[in-house]
Amino acid sequence: MQSLSQILYWITTGMLIPVIVILLCLFIAALVTIGSFFGQFIQRMNLKTVLLKCSEKLQTTTKFDPDWIKDQKSGWSVIQSIELMSKLDWHPVRCEKVIADFEQNCIKKQELTRTMMRIGPMLGLMGTLIPMGPALLGLASGDFNSMASNMQVAFATTVVGIFIGAIGFIIQMVYQRWANEDINFLSYACELCQEGQEQ
DSSP states (O other): OHHHHHHHHHHHHHTHHHHHHHHHHHHHHHHHHHHHHHHHHHHHHHHHHHHHHHHHHHHHOSSOOGGGGTTOOSSOHHHHHHHHHHHTTTOHHHHHHHHHHHHHHHHHHTHHHHHHHHHHHHHHHHHHHTTHHHHHHHHHHTOHHHHHHHHHHHHHHHHHHHHHHHHHHHHHHHHHHHHHHHHHHHHHHHHHHHHHHHO
């Protein structure tokens, strides 16, 4: 039993460095994601104006005019999807495929924030529990310097893990709301334009 406990101890202790490295990588990814998010937020304000104008025009006419978005080709996938459906002459099955592809693309874009939201706190907890064993051994042997060092690592990894999870959670919620808004708009525009062709 003693040997098994020793094996488990060495396994968990050996996992500390990989956990810290992954936490640091996710922390850097969180900082990059924050910067990218603010850039997308500014672009989103412009996109929202364009989509609002399109919605207002579609309320008065069921004929979609590509000129409404001709000056808005900034790489937004929702604009590209509208253009593609217009080129497909709003064919129901093909438009449904375009919307499904758009939705799948939105899910792929949220993979990093979803990973941060779920993995960050887990790694933070692991980084907290792993040093606790050596810290207790240090306390038992009277080595307070070792105990303090391990406790410092434990608390630091907890804070970093929670930070990563919080950033991922907040940005994930906003990304999901944006995706839902875009999908609703694409479905709305598609149905109106299809009705206009039937008339």
